[in-house]
Amino acid sequence: xxxxxxxxxxxxxDPEGTRRKILAAALQEFSAKGIDGARVxxxxxxxxxxxxxxxxxxxxxxxxFRAVLRERLAERAPEAAAADxxxxxxxxxxxxxxxxxxxxxxLLMWEALEHSGRSAVEQAAIRRGTLQQWxxxxxxxxxxxxxxADLDARQFVLSELGAVLFPLAFPQLTRLVTGRSPTxxxxxxxxxxxxxxxxxxxxx
Amino acid sequence: xxxxxxxxxxxxxDPEGTRRKILAAALQEFSAKGIDGARVxxxxxxxxxxxxxxxxxxxxxxxxFRAVLRERLAERAPEAAAADxxxxxxxxxxxxxxxxxxxxxxLLMWEALEHSGRSAVEQAAIRRGTLQQWxxxxxxxxxxxxxxADLDARQFVLSELGAVLFPLAFPQLTRLVTGRSPTxxxxxxxxxxxxxxxxxxxxx
Numbered sequence: 001x002x003x004x005x006x007x008x009x010x011x012x013x014d015p016e017g018t019r020r021k022i023l024a025a026a027l028q029e030f031s032a033k034g035i036d037g038a039r040v041x042x043x044x045x046x047x048x049x050x051x052x053x054x055x056x057x058x059x060x061x062x063x064x065f066r067a068v069l070r071e072r073l074a075e076r077a078p079e080a081a082a083a084d085x086x087x088x089x090x091x092x093x094x095x096x097x098x099x100x101x102x103x104x105x106x107l108l109m110w111e112a113l114e115h116s117g118r119s120a121v122e123q124a125a126i127r128r129g130t131l132q133q134w135x136x137x138x139x140x141x142x143x144x145x146x147x148x149a150d151l152d153a154r155q156f157v158l159s160e161l162g163a164v165l166f167p168l169a170f171p172q173l174t175r176l177v178t179g180r181s182p183t184x185x186x187x188x189x190x191x192x193x194x195x196x197x198x199x200x201x202x203x204x
Numbered sequence: 205x206x207x208x209x210x211x212x213x214x215x216x217x218d219p220e221g222t223r224r225k226i227l228a229a230a231l232q233e234f235s236a237k238g239i240d241g242a243r244v245x246x247x248x249x250x251x252x253x254x255x256x257x258x259x260x261x262x263x264x265x266x267x268x269f270r271a272v273l274r275e276r277l278a279e280r281a282p283e284a285a286a287a288d289x290x291x292x293x294x295x296x297x298x299x300x301x302x303x304x305x306x307x308x309x310x311l312l313m314w315e316a317l318e319h320s321g322r323s324a325v326e327q328a329a330i331r332r333g334t335l336q337q338w339x340x341x342x343x344x345x346x347x348x349x350x351x352x353a354d355l356d357a358r359q360f361v362l363s364e365l366g367a368v369l370f371p372l373a374f375p376q377l378t379r380l381v382t383g384r385s386p387t388x389x390x391x392x393x394x395x396x397x398x399x400x401x402x403x404x405x406x407x408x
Contacts, residue, residue, distance in 0.1 A: 034317075036241075037240075037241060106317065108374065108376075108377065109313055109316065109317055109374075110317070111376055112313065112373060112374045112375060112376055112377075113238070113310065113313055113314070113317075115375060115376045121376045121379060121380055124380065127380050128380050131380055131381050135381070148405065150401065151398065151401060151402065151405075152394065152397075152398050154381050154382045154383075155382065155394065155395060155398035155402075156398075156402075157381055158370070158371055158377070158378060158381045158382060159367055159370075159398075159402060161370070161377065161381070162366045162367060162369075162370030162371065163363055163366060163367070165366075165370065165374075166362070166363075166365070166366030166369065166370045167362055167366065169316060169373070170312065170313075170316045170369075171316060171319060172312075172315055172316055172319045172325045173312065173316075173362070173365065174362060175325060176325055176328065176331050176332055176335055177335050177339070177358050177361055177362045177365070178358045178359065178362060179358075190356065190359065191359060193356075194355065194356050194359035194360075194363075197354065197355060198355065198359075198360075198363060201352065201355075201405065201406055202405055202406075
């Protein structure tokens with residue numbers, strides 16, 4: 001049996017596993033309470049590690065949030081890169097991907113509320129890169145005549161993202177308008193059918 | 205000079221003015237920190253009243269939030285009722301109304317994050333009434349052939365609301381996609397032009 005007092009950060013047996021446990025706990029806490037509301041104590045307790053170890057790995061709560069965001073962005077990158085951005089099922093497919101990531105949507109909302117106009121966006125370079133691919137796919141479809149050439153491609157991307165993300169992000173508004181919860185199978189099926197038709201209206 | 209100890213809630217000289225001051229302070233605090241994060245102490249201090257008086261008028265923090273929401277809904281009702289829901293400028297006009305109400309958008313976001321799937325939506329009857337008028341206007345336009353008849357009217361309303369609200373609600377995503385802040389005059393002008401065109405695509 002090792003003596004506890006000498007077990008410092010540098011003696012952790014499974015540093016990668018410990019890091020993952022902290023990140024998973026942090027994702028849950030940030031998604032539930034936001035960056036401002038999250039407590040490092042609660043994250044450490046949930047991960048089953050001591051707070052010193054957490055600070056050793058991530059330096060600060062802000063550093064931990066950046067790491068969570070980077071990790072989720074990296075996980076989502078392959079799907080985003082492979083996505084069809086201009087075909088008739090593009091919106092329905094985007095809905096499938098986003099409906100499967102409620103914690104991601106909540107992180108984006110907390111970020112929006114806590115983001116001040118002047119502050120830098122976290123992990124801006126990676127995120128801008130993914131969005132740039134999307135914008136370029138729209139521009140290529142416009143050049144081919146598959147999407148209307150006179151629409152601003154950036155505004156178009158923002159609108160398509162919104163068409164899918166908005167009902168999932170505002171469950172209370174979705175319930176007021178449609179009578180259904182946006183996570184219910186009924187809503188998702190109804191919305192999928194609508195998005196297929198809606199997306200086609202823009203390309204006819 | 206009156207003795208402070210005998211000045212109870214029933215002796216307030218301008219009850220309506222005091223109520224307004226509390227509601228204005230509460231709107232600021234809820235919009236900045238959400239319902240969970242808002243502190244009744246801070247609201248009382250901002251309004252310049254004592255906490256007992258606040259509880260006398262509104263009973264609880266939840267009661268105060270309901271009153272703020274009811275008040276904002278009542279203020280917005282005349283504009284919403286008069287709005288053109290189906291004409292070519294409908295989206296641009298909706299943007300003008302929503303861009304002027306950033307505190308309202310933040311309240312909706314906090315409500316979304318703090319709303320659990322099973323809980324009732326605050327002031328649901330009033331809100332559903334306003335939305336129902338909108339849905340009926342869309343259905344009438346569909347019957348007249350001014351909007352495509354095969355689109356689900358509720359999903360259509362949800363989408364049009366999202367097309368305008370989404371960029372304003374997620375400033376960081378708007379900046380990543382367009383390079384602009386959604387509250388900047390440049391963004392609002394660019395978005396307005398896009399929304400006019402986008403809305404027309406659905407009606408041609």
